[in-house]
Amino acid sequence: MKHLFFLNKYFYKYKWWIIPGVFFVIISNIFGVVPAQVVGHAFNLITENIAIYQLFDGFERQEIIYNIFSNSLFFFGALILILYLMRGLFLFFMRQTIILMSRHIEYDMKNEIYAHYQKLSLGFYRRNNTGDLMNRATEDVNRVRMYVGPAIMYTINTAVLFLLIIYFMFDVNSTLAIYCLLPLPILVVTIYFVNTLINQKSERIQEQLSRLSSFVQERFSGIRVIKSYVREKQVQDVFASESIAYKNSSMNLVKVQALFYPTMLLLVGLSTILTVYIGGKQVIDGAITPGNIAEFIVYVNQLTFPVTMLGWVTTLIQRAAASQKRINEFLQLQPDITSSNAEEPVFDGKISFKNVSFTYPDTGIEALREVSFEVEKGQFVAIIGRTGSGKSTLANLIMRMYDTDAGQIEIDGKELKNLNLNNFRNQIGFVPQEVFLFSDTIKNNIAFGLSAIEEGQVEQAAKNAAVYDNIVDFDLKFETMLGERGITLSGGQKQRVSIARALIKEPKILIFDDCLSAVDTKTEEEILSNLGKIMKGKTSILIAHRISTIKNADKIIVLDDGKIIEQGTHNELLANNGAYAEMYDNQLLEEENR
Structure with a gap:
């Protein structure tokens, strides 16, 4: 993370974007968690009112109970809709602050890098190739932007949502909460290692794609020489070889991803099964209501996406740190040629x-x-x-x-x-x-x-x-x-x-x-x-x-x-x-x- 400390000056510059952004994250998650409790109350209402409705079978009061039941369901449904609309509104505000801030930082960084490049002496350009200079000002900056924007946003979002859900889970029933969360650490570790593997394979794919692109660009630039020496077949064979290497790298990545998503769904499903099984026993014992089981299932599903994001966010931070290190290497270079004189005389030319x-x-x-x-x-x-x-x-x-x-x-x-x-x-x-x-x-x-x-x-x-x-x-x-x-x-x-x-x-x-x-x-x-x-x-x-x-x-x-x-x-x-x-x-x- 030490290489990312360079970005602190930008965070200070855009502090009035970050602070409201964090506030919007907290508010949006509150509106995201509360619907689970509404679902729990609605579930209890359904089970209780069905029993009462059946009890008054053949009586006039049954219709009154039905109307009350219908209005209550409509009320809960409307309430959930309003809560999610409010969550969506604050999510929009969250992205409009944090993601927009990341774009401003990206803009500032590119300008800073380009301005610094122009200050560096001619010897610097003799020692470094153009492709590397461009890559640091574009691809590396984009990776850093993914850290200052999505990575930070999802990290704060995950932390706030996790704390809120854990609090509400343990507030309802600590035993059920512990069983519900048991598969999540396994899921986090799995996602981290699989994401690291995906990242490594993605890096190799990017390197191979870069080689392939460079090969094509160079051959098209030198097409006159290729045709003059009748080397079209040889060039085609080399291109085919590079393409096969790219295809193989891509297929390896697809195989990892094919195993990753079913594994993730399996662990989430296991957590849901534990919730229903342990929750059912708790209902029988009278510790919780059936509505609490529904509430816990919503919580588990709400945690799935943030936990999945943890591995992705970790990868983003790793890549951003590596890219920022590359950027810092050039930004820390001082030009060999400096000039501090402010005078602007007209020269004679001797x-x-x-x-x-x-x-x-x-x-x-x-x-x-x-x-x-x-x-x-x-x-x-x-x-x-x-x-x-x-x-x-x-x-x-x-x-x-x-x-x-x-x-x-x-x-x-x-x-x-x-x-x-x-x-x-x-x-x-x-x-x-x-x-x-x-x-x-x-x-x-x-x-x-x-x-x-x-x-x-x-x-x-x-x-x-x-x-x-x-x-x-x-x-x-x-x-x-x-x-x-x-x-x-x-x-x-x-x-x-x-x-x-x-x-x-x-x-x-x-x-x-x-x-x-x-x-x-x-x-x-x-x-x-x-x-x-x-x-x-x-x-x-x-x-x-x-x-x-x-x-x-x-x-x-x-x-x-x-x-x-x-x-x-x-x-x-x-x-x-x-x-x-x-x-x-x-x-x-x-x-x-x-």
């Missing part, structure tokens, strides 16, 4: 790296080693190097997705760690190497970084990214809905929409992380030409593989194995006849051989 070293904490890969360089305000700087040389790491460090292990990064002469992070990132335009577009309209994807859009702003950004002509060819133009991860567009179109998303912000610092690889040379020249106009007087950093893309840069930095091995202009680096010149010659040779 960037300084001073002996910066960085190792990825999750993999241990040393990405940068003692890197030092400066980017002046308004400069167009290009970064080039082989795969794995640390180019993208530089971009991540400039945006402070990670903090350096050694050395420091300065923006306009101020250490990056001391800046207002949100304000700084708002003034950066970033186009990632791996393009990501949302399942939304093209217009909303381009305007993603803006809170307000001016007329013509989206269209101009699309023209600057050389994607405008492609967009207007669509039937719905900028209102065209993109599929998952922008699947509606080609690779080059996706990259250019991503570029438009960065350019529309008119950033002080623009970072292109090898995002022109999927566009042709003519389109690339058009984008770079537009970029020169837009970013005039602003800082641009372009990470690329093609030297033709970066030859006009004010400064070119050549990285290799996390170190700067050369830097200068295109002509200066060619004159050095070093690694840059070698890459240039190799690329020229590749173009000639095409």
Whole structure:
């Protein structure tokens, strides 16, 4: 239960929902128990009046007795109906308070988890897969909701009803009460163990279903590869195998449930038989009336559902505790990247790296080693190097997705760690190497970084990214809905929409992380030409593989194995006849051989 203590703050927040809810539980159970006594009195009335009615057989008074008897039965029937209507009304109020409270807590928890996820650093997302993050915010929260709602409601309801019934039973006849309750402990233990078994099997079914769903999703996503390699039969066989495992798990659960319910009914029936047998002996001895037997049978049947719920509630609490533990694991994590500065200056765009070293904490890969360089305000700087040389790491460090292990990064002469992070990132335009577009309209994807859009702003950004002509060819133009991860567009179109998303912000610092690889040379020249106009007087950093893309840069930095091995202009680096010149010659040779 210690993991569930986290929820106490929500219980305190919604205390004015819980307190009336408990009150409604008590009132509804009082109205639920009283009808049993009414049934007992009615049963006694029937037996007594039948005897009196037969006694006056042939006399005029018999009709009067019949009328009194009929009116009394009608009165008792109406009274029972009214009592159950009142019970139903207060049960409604009970659910409207406690169950609604659980939905509010669910809402608050999901918002808290999502907000906390967004605070966590990029390294957190590298260490955890998306499915697990989603599961904790959805399935785990739902299990916790079942604890704060139904589990608590049924626990209070069972406790109150049990105490009331026990009190009334012993008030009538303690001997009969003890015999009536004898099978109930056996029923509780049976339900607990069977429910635990059902829960374990249900967990296995959920795990198998999750594997089955993941398998299908992945295969449908990679259907092109499957068809290309003619692996449909092999994939079908694997799917059949997973389906059989799921079917077997489900059948095992059904077998347990098939034994559980008859056993439960048998124990309840045994309790009823004991009530009638022992109660009959008590009636013969004159200790109770026949109506008390009817009253006890109602009590026994009223206890059946709450006792059944005990096992279910125990399972809910166990599952909620396990889920809350998983939720707490992430909520207790603190972001690696924090910012406390409230100032919001406008940046010029001067960037300084001073002996910066960085190792990825999750993999241990040393990405940068003692890197030092400066980017002046308004400069167009290009970064080039082989795969794995640390180019993208530089971009991540400039945006402070990670903090350096050694050395420091300065923006306009101020250490990056001391800046207002949100304000700084708002003034950066970033186009990632791996393009990501949302399942939304093209217009909303381009305007993603803006809170307000001016007329013509989206269209101009699309023209600057050389994607405008492609967009207007669509039937719905900028209102065209993109599929998952922008699947509606080609690779080059996706990259250019991503570029438009960065350019529309008119950033002080623009970072292109090898995002022109999927566009042709003519389109690339058009984008770079537009970029020169837009970013005039602003800082641009372009990470690329093609030297033709970066030859006009004010400064070119050549990285290799996390170190700067050369830097200068295109002509200066060619004159050095070093690694840059070698890459240039190799690329020229590749173009000639095409």
